[in-house]
Amino acid sequence: MKKAITLAVLAAFAAPSLALAQNGNGTRLAKLEEIVVTSDKTQPAGYRPDAKTAALLAEIEKAK
Amino acid sequence: MTDRPGTKPRARWARLGLACLAAAALAGCAGAAPRLARGELGSVYQTAPRLASFRFDGAPLAPADAFGPWAALTAQSGPDARSLEACLADKAVCATPDLVRFRRMMELAAGLAPREQLSLVHHYFNQIEWTNDTRDTWSTLYHTAFSRMGDCEDIAIAKYQALRRLGWRAEDLRVLVGWDGEENDWHALLAVRLDGDTLVLDSVKGLQSPALLSSVRLVYSISEHGVWDHAPDFVPVGREAERRLASERAARLAATERRTNQGVLR
Secondary structure, X not given: XXXXXXXXXXXXXXXXXXXXXXXXXXXXXXXHHOOOXXXXXXXXXXXXXXXXXXXXXXXXXXXX | OOOOOOOOHHHHHHHHHHHHHHHHHHHHHHHHOOOOOOOOOOOHHHHOOEHHHOOOOOOOOEOHHHOHHHHHHHHHHHHHHHHHHHHHHXXXXXXXXXXXXXXXXXXXXXXXXXXXXXXXXXHHHHOOEEOOOOXXXXXXXXXXXXXXXXXXXXXXXXXXXXHHHOOOOHHHEEEEEEEEOOOOEEEEEEEEEEOXXXXXXXXXXXXXXXXXXXXXXXXXXXXXXXXXEOOOOOOOOOHHHHHHHHHHHHHHHHHHHHHHHOOOOO
């Protein structure tokens, strides 16, 4: 009986906390979704692939 | 402090204990509340960590499908994957010449060592034409390979999904989103774990150690295993404000390009 009461009390406290935590995560996710990842960058420049990768890229460009 | 007349010392201590508990609870709630945003970007420079601090460990904030842009990407990935599978299986059904090239890239990459695979996938998608995506739609691998156009998160996602198809584990891949102080814009890039080392595949600066991308402040990261919040105290300014700022940045860039083309700037 004692155990049942203890469990009931624990569940009564834990359930709202869990719901609050899930709701908190949902709110945070919604805030992160507000970030608009766009790009106004120009084409990347200033670095080159290594020789082997460059040769493979050239081969890929020939594919038809 | 004096006792009220008739109050037993035990009851007084109980009241004091309850008051302490209430105060602690209030302090905890106040501590958990996010700080308010300041200025155009909120508090990104004060609250978001540098990219160098990124690690693959830690518990995610939520499952990936709870995050709107990823859920939309997953929903679209199903139908797109069927078209992609058909193209990879038979060159004759690839809908565009760019898909034929992508197919060839995957064929060649399949025979390479992991580091060489990484280099080929990275450079292949870095060659695509950049588009200004003010709608912020996250494109699937198929869409990016089909059109060979996209912006930073499309490139990062294309690399992620291509590497997954080449057998890389999702645990070793993560799309990172943060603010690039050098470019003055939001930026997405792919982090990979290879032989215990973390590398970032940046569409602007190349294949780098995270420590070398010192201008980027990390806000969140995502993979099919979840979404991680790296800057819990950072408060975004809101979608409408974000869209307006993105349009303003695009307009500023277009004006700069026009002046450059007219020879005003050299």
